[in-house]
Amino acid sequence: MIDVLIGFYIATLITELFTTRLYRLLGWYALNSLFLGLIAIYMGTQISDSAMIISGSITIVIKFMLIPYVLKYIATKFNIPRNINPNLKVHYSTIIVPVILVFTYYLVNPIIHNMAYNANYVALSISSLFLAMLLIIEHKNIAPKIVGFLSIENALFLLAISATKGMPMLVELGIFVDLLMLIVIVNILFKHQGDF
Numbered sequence: 001m002i003d004v005l006i007g008f009y010i011a012t013l014i015t016e017l018f019t020t021r022l023y024r025l026l027g028w029y030a031l032n033s034l035f036l037g038l039i040a041i042y043m044g045t046q047i048s049d050s051a052m053i054i055s056g057s058i059t060i061v062i063k064f065m066l067i068p069y070v071l072k073y074i075a076t077k078f079n080i081p082r083n084i085n086p087n088l089k090v091h092y093s094t095i096i097v098p099v100i101l102v103f104t105y106y107l108v109n110p111i112i113h114n115m116a117y118n119a120n121y122v123a124l125s126i127s128s129l130f131l132a133m134l135l136i137i138e139h140k141n142i143a144p145k146i147v148g149f150l151s152i153e154n155a156l157f158l159l160a161i162s163a164t165k166g167m168p169m170l171v172e173l174g175i176f177v178d179l180l181m182l183i184v185i186v187n188i189l190f191k192h193q194g195d196f
Helices: 002-018 022-046 050-077 090-112 119-137 142-163 169-191
Strands: none
Touching: 002 022, 002 090, 002 119, 002 142, 022 050, 022 142, 050 142, 090 119, 119 142
């Protein structure tokens, strides 16, 4: 079950890279966050960690429901262009994505070789970190860059729960507070986008 959820998580992140419409990008980000929350809940039930189950539930509420809605509202309010064509051509992205996946596996192989659990999930979470960075790099518009930043946070969350079998609840709540502060910053950036 966990393999299926992580497969869908990576698939939605890769789809974000090829999306050319803003609202679709927000929808794919929401699905990516949903699968991340389900992964956290599933792993929490497997190791009987109530903090991870709560974190997964909060992830679903905030990242799957709240953040995409707020970003869509802000984009509509400030008339952000819905067309977000990436600077990188599709055939280059099609080559870069598998290269990142393979390169990351070989990059972290010495580390995950000594891990007794979730070794492949660590490799996939680091590759999703690089894919989210690619999303930031390949766009000039500010909206996809913000979604890329949020996707980096998702990748770090996945890395934390797969590498350490969970994070302290205080750290996770701090991350969610940072996300809420990000929404305020996004509001300011969208408002002054024309000034940059």
